[in-house]
Amino acid sequence: MPFTADSELDLLFPAEHIPDEARKQLHPDLHLRPLASTDYRRGHLSVLSVLTIVTDPGEDAWVAQFNALRAAPRTYYSIVIVDKALDRIVAVGTVFVERKFLRGLGSVGHIEDIAVDKSQQGKKLGLRIIQALTGISENSGCYKTILNCSDSNIPFYQKCGYEKKENEMAKYA
Numbered sequence: 584m585p586f587t588a589d590s591e592l593d594l595l596f597p598a599e600h601i602p603d604e605a606r607k608q609l610h611p612d613l614h615l616r617p618l619a620s621t622d623y624r625r626g627h628l629s630v631l632s633v634l635t636i637v638t639d640p641g642e643d644a645w646v647a648q649f650n651a652l653r654a655a656p657r658t659y660y661s662i663v664i665v666d667k668a669l670d671r672i673v674a675v676g677t678v679f680v681e682r683k684f685l686r687g688l689g690s691v692g693h694i695e696d697i698a699v700d701k702s703q704q705g706k707k708l709g710l711r712i713i714q715a716l717t718g719i720s721e722n723s724g725c726y727k728t729i730l731n732c733s734d735s736n737i738p739f740y741q742k743c744g745y746e747k748k749e750n751e752m753a754k755y756a
């Protein structure tokens with residue numbers, strides 16, 4: 584499939600929100616952009632499946648979820664890195680902007696669902712995704728950007744400039 588330019592896509596948010604620095608440092612065969620309404624067909628779920636269990640809901644339900652995220656503007660920033668030769672997604676990540684009543688109506692960026700296709704790991708794509716999401720969070724005015732991860736991923740996030748703070752609690756339904 585030939586590479587599809589941003590101008591031909593229906594994007595989750597305007598591409599200008601992605602800082603230039605992260606984009607410029609990518610190999611020219613790759614492209615960093617917001618999630619698009621047709622990315623179900625570019626392997627979005629297959630990349631996410633390197634992170635956890637993914638149940639394929641079918642394209643219609645996927646698009647309905649995309650539209651639900653877009654209906655909350657300036658809140659969900661999901662980005663992807665595309666292999667231009669194949670027009671396939673090779674890395675994904677999201678920052679969710681939470682608006683608070685404290686800290687003068689401050690906001691916090693929550694980084695979620697970072698995944699790099701197995702064949703592309705170790706090539707700094709994860710780092711570029713985190714740099715881009717952190718930039719989006721900071722440019723949105725977030726006073727901090729936080730995430731949860733396993734012990735084995737702590738060194739990766741330290742390389743991205745993050746430090747360990749407090750603990751995670753969880754209760755699964």
Ligand code: ACO
Nearest residue numbers: 634696697698699704705706707708709710732738739742
């Ligand atoms: N342990 C130690 N160092 C690591 C690790 C690790 N597990 N992973 C990456 N690094 C280092 C790299 O060696 C590199 O260091 P360098 O700059 O000295 O060369 C630096 O971190 C940047 O690494 P990248 O090449 O950008 O890492 P990659 O593209 O492989 O992405 C990721 C890392 C996202 C963890 C990827 O391996 C992956 O998708 N893993 C499976 C899914 C996963 O665990 N996702 C994160 C869940 S947490 C969350 O979503 C908030």
